[in-house]
Amino acid sequence: MSFDLDRTDRRILNLLQQDSRISNQALAEKVGLSPPACLRRVRRLREEVIMAEVALINPRLVGRYINVIVEVEMVRDQLDIYDAFKRKMDTIPEVTQCYQVTGEVDFMLILMVEDMESYERFTRQYLSTDANLSKFRTLISLRRDKFSTAIPL
Amino acid sequence: MSFDLDRTDRRILNLLQQDSRISNQALAEKVGLSPPACLRRVRRLREEVIMAEVALINPRLVGRYINVIVEVEMVRDQLDIYDAFKRKMDTIPEVTQCYQVTGEVDFMLILMVEDMESYERFTRQYLSTDANLSKFRTLISLRRDKFSTAIPL
DNA sequence: TAAAATTTGCAATATTATTTCGTTTTAACC
DNA sequence: GGTTAAAACGAAATAATATTGCAAATTTTA
Structure with a gap:
């Protein structure tokens, strides 16, 4: 399951988690390898552990000021109810994160919205009308x- | 404050939020521009709204199985107490996200840890010993x- | 310790990004 | 509506970078 990464792999991953636009040459130099050797490792890491390389944009500069955190409780602890809810959350762009949790609460959501009206719409469309949902906070x-996407290795 | 992005800017940002490794040529073609024109826009966007370009790695494959969500309540609603807490969270690698929230709770944290022992250590070192902290869940x-880092435009 | 497998660096090649510059489009003003 | 200034554009040349092939060195396994 877990891949064995040596010291060099970890250093490469740490650097790419900070800045994936670094050139292969600069990366190679930082980890003490030749560019081809470094590239081969990066390619392997891209196949094995790197899910994506993405641009992170500043939410405030594009009008997404409000973070909403929602704790959701379902009526029953039932697998198909959970799965249906996850699938629904997956389709909603405002829902940026969804965690299934143990304990009283069943799900934790994190949304990013422009204004409270957008959130109101969301609750009406997806939460208040869901018969399997018992309550939410x-x-x-x-x-x-x-907000860090990096996992320190 | 907010930059005005035209349709092409938004399309570029959407694409880079999905895959920042796309070549400038491919990007230019997708948005219907020449490579130089596209590059100029990308460069401007990198200065204005793109905070970083990073590699996202699969937490499960590097042994970070457990997500911990912590609701934190401080003893008093006081600015310097908040600021001190934020600054502390900022230095802890396991704490990947920190939100200051309104209402009964004051902060929401999201941590990624290998095992519960790591979280135990964290609570002892940073929560249970903080005199300004009243309770946490x-x-x-x-x-x-x-887990999506993209903001749909 | 020897054989097999993996990883490496160098040099050649292929891609890709980037600059230059003349043209076109857009915006502001009379 | 016409005129000018500013901004954005594309084609082609150049520069930077990634990538491949292959022999040598290193590590792993038996």
Whole structure:
């Protein structure tokens, strides 16, 4: 399941998690390899552990000021009910994260919206009308103080 | 504050949010521009709205199975207490996200850890010993069903 | 310790990004 | 509506970078 990464692999991954636009030459130099040797490792890592390379944009600069955190509780702990809910969340662009959790709560959602009206629409369309949903609690955040996609290795 | 993006800018951003490794030529073709014209836009967007371009790695494949969601409540609603807490969270690699929220709860944290022992260590070192912290609630998730960094434009 | 497999670096090649510059389009103003 | 300034554009040349082939070195396995 878990791949065995040596020290060099981990250094490469750490660097690419900070800046994937680094040139292969610069990367090779930083980890002490020749460009071809480095490239081969990067290619292998891209196949094995790197899911995607993406641009992160500043939400505030494109009008997504509001982070909404929603705790969702379903009526029954039933697999097909969970799966249906996940699948639905997966299709909604405002829902950026969805975690299935253990305990009283069943799901944790994180949404990014322009205004509260957008969130209202979301609750009406997807939460208040879901017969399998028992209750939900909403937390509003205007400050995303930390957002790191990097997993330190 | 907010930059005005035309249709082409938005299409470029949407594509780069999905795959920033796309070649400038392919990108140019997709949005119907010449490579130089496209590159100029990308460069401007990188200065204005793109915060970073990063590799996303699969947490399960590097041993970070457990997502921990923590709701934190401080003893007093005081600015310097908040700021100190934020600054502390910022230094901890396991804390991948930190939101300041309104309502009963003051902060929402999302951590990624290898095992519960790591989380135990974290609580002892940073939560249980913080005199400004009144209480916290922990939710455990073994399933990150959705994790999207893209903001649809 | 020897054989097999993997990883490496060098040099040649292929892609791709980037610059230059003249042209076209858009925007602002009279 | 016509005129000018500014901004954005595309074609072609150039520069930078990634990529491949292959022999040598290293590591792993038996």
